Amino acid sequence: MKKPLILVLFFSFFSYSQEGIIDYLLVEKDSSSFYTFTKEGVYFSSFDENNKLNYSFNSYTKPPPKTFKDVPTNTFSAINLNGVVYLLYPGGGMLYQYSQGAIERIDESFPHRNQFAGFFFAYNDELYLLGGYGYWASKNFLTKFNFDSRSWEFLSISGETPKGGINQGSFIQGKNSIYVFDFFSTQPESLVDKKNDFLYELNLSKFLWIKKGRLSSASPAISIEEAMLSVRVKYGNSLFERAENTSAFRIVDPLRNCVKIYSSENELSKLSKNSIFIGSKIVYASQSADNSTFKITFAEINSYPLISTQKHVLDSQDVFLKYIVFSSLFLAFLIIFLFAFFKNRDTLYSLSELSLFNEKGLIILTKEESQILQLFADSIIVENNSILEVFSDESKSFDAIIKRKNKAIKELNHRFNKVFKKDLIFKNPDKFDSRQIVYSLGSKTRILKDLTNPSSRV
Incomplete structure (x- = not known):
């Protein structure tokens, strides 16, 4: 009597294959097993x-509701709460439970x-639905x-929604x-979906939105069409994501x-959106060669090589420190540049008909002093002659003319030094003929003719 019983049990466990499945929904049961829901019944796999x-297969103990059978099974959202699987109709509203077969x-x-x-x-044994899309707009509200009352109700949320x-x-x-x-928001002025570049936290104990920071490593799915095709699966306290292509x-x-970020080459190219993790194994339905049915298979996620590790969100403290360092370097460079610029730039003086001036002061000139400075406005080095x-005065001797010149330059330097704290004109030997002398302006000193003065125009 034992052999027939063993054969019956054996047949019950292995007679149903998880190949050739047409419509399915994968739901985690526990840390080592999962459900595969179909229209006819449920596979229990471990x-x-x-x-x-x-795996084994159990038919439903009674036919599912027509509203459940009329919709593709893989479009439902599912939660296993306290051993009961809840199945949510696509878009929200109707809710089903799988219990007692x-x-x-x-x-x-x-x-x-x-x-x-x-x-x-699920949170604190309650069921919630957050966000989503419907009637031509994205939603940011939370329903419970x-x-x-066996109905859904809106919850009030505060903060940075x-x-x-x-x-x-x-x-x-x-x-x-x-x-x-990595979500998309509808722009009210154009009804265009735009990707949001920030991480948000919804505190469920306070029902409070918190804007955490700008994403440093965003999803490679840059358009909403690419996001719809990407595979995103809960993996412990993390999220597995593989973008299309x-x-x-x-x-x-x-x-x-x-x-x-891990390299998978093309080994996970057949992942389905309705995938789940059982431990470190990603379980998914692989499409058959004729693209009409599916086969349940899995891959060990830890077998793939790590490429790189990045920060998810820009750390505010790191950003602040980088800003301080950058600002300090920039400020130091600016100070050095301005110091060098002002140290090496020429000091400019404007020459009018009978005055020499700049923003620091002014001196009155005699006619001869103005004529001398006119020469220096044309060249910073002027010959003695x-x-x-x-x-020049034919009634005066050459020695008298020289004395008048020397006295004029001395008095001009004296008055200039009194106002501007430095000498203006210096006497030097001519570098081409040491027997001759030339006059030059002080270092980094330039005289500009005042173009508003009619007498200074050519």
Whole structure:
């Protein structure tokens, strides 16, 4: 009698293959097993100690509701709460539970169609739906299912609410918070979906939005169409993400502000959006060659090589320190540059008909002094003979002319030094003929003719 019983049990466990599945939904059961929901029943799958995937199949004990059967199974969102699997209708509203071998509808609502791609989660034994898209706009509100009234209700949230809603976002649930990032918001003026570059935290104990910081390592899915095709799966307290047509995947951990990027080449190219993690194994449905059915398979995520590690969000303290360092370097460079500039630039003086001046002061000139400075306005080095011509007088001896010149330059230097604290004109030997002398202006000193003075124009 034992052999037939063993054969019956053996047949019950292995007679159903997880190949050729047409419509399915993968749901985590516990740390080593999972459900595969279909229209006809449920596969119970688990990994043994040798990492072999074993499975059995149970038909539903009674037919599921028609509203459940009319919608593709993989479009439902699912949560395993206290051993009961809750299945949410796409877009929100109708809610089902799988318990005691049957799927039953438990709400008195209707298809909301207002929160497609929203985040369905459980907190303190309550069911919530956050964000999503519907009726041509992204949503940022939070709804909760009331088990007493069997309906959904809106919750009031304060804080820095993401403007424009949350569509096709990435979500991570912490102990008392939901972290939201890499999502798209609807721009009210154009109804265009634009990617949001910030990480947000929804504190569930206070129902408070907190804007955490700008993303440093954003998703490679830059358009909403690419985001819809990407695979994003909860992986412990992190998020697994693989964008379409990429040879790498990311493990995003907002709690540790860390993003790890791994190379997968093309080995995970057949991942489905409805994938789950059981431990470190990603379980998914691989499409058959004829693209009409699926086969449940898995991959060990730890077998792929790490490429790089990046920060998820720009650390405010790091940014501040970098800003201080950069600002200090810039300020030091600016001070050195300005010091060198002002130290080496020429000091300018404007020459009018009978005065010499700049922003620091002014001196009155005699006619001869003005004529001398006119020569220096044309050249910073003037020959002795050119200055002597200013004092040329046929009734005077040459020695008298020289004395008048020397006295004029001496008095001009004296008055100039009194106002500007330095000498103006210096006498030097001519470098081409040491027997001759020349006059030059002081170092970094220039005289400009005042063009407003008619007498200084050519």
